[in-house]
Amino acid sequence: MIDESDVLTHVLDPLRLNGMFLSQWEVSSPWAIQGKPEPCALIHYMVSGSATISMPDQEPVTLAEGDLAMFPRGDTHIVGDSPRTPPRPLEDVLPTRSTGKFSLIHLDGGGEPGRMLCAGLHYEADGVLPLYHLLPSLLVVEAEQISKEPLLAHMLDGLKREIREHHEGRNLVLLRGFELVYLLGLRVALRDPSALGRVASVLRNPGIGHALTAIYENYDYPWTLESLAQSAGMSRSAFAQTFKQLIGEAPARHLMCRRLAEAKRLLSVTTLSQEAIAKKIGYESTVGMHLAFRSLYGTTPGAFRKKHQAKLRRNG
Template identity: 45%
Template sequence: MSPDLLKDRPADLLDELLAPLRLEGVFASWWEARAPWGFRGDQEWNALLHYVRSGECAITMPGTSEPVILRAGELAVFPYGAAHEIADRPGRATSPLDLLLPGRPIGSATEIRVDGPGPLTELLCGGLHYDEAGMSPLYRALPEILVLDGEMLASEPLLAGTLAELAAPTRYGAAGDGAGHGAAGHGAAGAGLVASRAFELVFVLALRVALSRLSDLSPALQALRHPAIGRALLAIQSRFAEPWTLESLAWEAGMSRSAFATTFSRLVGEAPARHLNGRRMREAARILVETATPLSAVPERVGYRSAVGFHLAFRRHFGVPPGEYRRPRAES
């Protein structure tokens, strides 16, 4: 395999990893906050983005003592919306974010102003809603927070340029009431759709930069970067219906059976067979919910040669048989 092809494989795998999430929309907010200020948000099943346009802020994760200081031109990504506090400085008392931004509905854009006597911080924040059922164990194993500094953002000009465009709220119709409370505004035609697609682009490009520059932070990022394990993961994600065995996956990776099994389990966090089965089950659930494919055709679509084996595996994974899984969703 040529070096150029090898270099491109992580991006292909990232595409396959993110595609099942099916991003559904974004809630965007633009902040002008003068110290003192501090807010805390609970776990959200969204991908979250915080970009500092000017000034700085402190981010603290539950159970950690060392805050992350985010400075102008830096981006923090929370792949699965981990709970955190954000304030003008470490140790600041915080209020629940829900008091200021209740609900945060998909498709809305809001400008927030917090008045105070201290320094100004300008923030761009986005919450990208996705289908939690499409989240793989590998995605869940990503770090709770990924921080991209200015140099990292500059390495991906499209990411840096998109963030710079998004950071100006009036381009996308956000409007505040000037008294510390935001309200969805109305901008140019199609502004909401443009903003949604732009935030999705930022999210994907940020993960790509993290994959290439921050892989030492977690086994999951190392797995995505690992040339051999990455090939096996790409095969599982995109060719899950094939009759894979441990031996054939090891061959795909170009490793011995034992070395492949050990390395895969260490980096991915579960054995190859379990990871493959999880991918097949997520696809089966998607087919059952989103299509009218006959139940009898689903096993073969996801790589099972035995309908009985598929039904047993599905019930173990989801706690209900496939027909029962489909029924309440069809009736809702």
């Protein structure tokens, strides 16, 4: 079964963060902002003061000074001084949020002041495994928890200084810094079984856990439905039905997604030939990988590599 203490590795390993926008909010009550769903992970760090987060069909959550809120899938929410304050649309206050941009926002209601850092971390949605989508829409790490995590606490303190001091390479430092804050914050939040949401159901099922471990750690093996069912200690039909019910897709597709997520990584960071990559991820031929890659991502491995290299040249 998947080691619950290392669930973060399995959930986040294929996640490729590739850009960030950052804003600092200087606010005073009354204030409230409503954002639309965004294809990125969102972070709110309450530097001073307090705020309330409201989401559809959920009780409001209060952020105290020093608390960290994370939205793994960028779900819609309202953040403000009180759930009763009418919100303004985010696009009215911050119409453009291009990657790498830092914005300073003032919302002066004349009351109690506060300061909040907000980051949006972009990732390639088609490279994310379904387990990531099973995470709760909101995870909060309280200041007291952060104080017991030296690396997370030091990262947040360092990022606050980096924002103020404008050193060379600031944008890259902020991207990598908030990327690490996000991973460290999730690690802390996911130690609480009640915070795992639907992921907990997967982890509590020993058979499906064994099969997922096989898929994630040995994706290059020529797995079949029968051999995966055997690894789970289940019949083929029971395994296929339970897997789809808990994960949201068939075992074969889940295995394909895991293999192709690794293919994208190898195409991006290595000069390995497509033939070598196909063998590394468990395909018998480049044709098989080519067809699967195009089916899932809408492009070929070669075209993806060229586009990625062109993007690196533009940004480099």
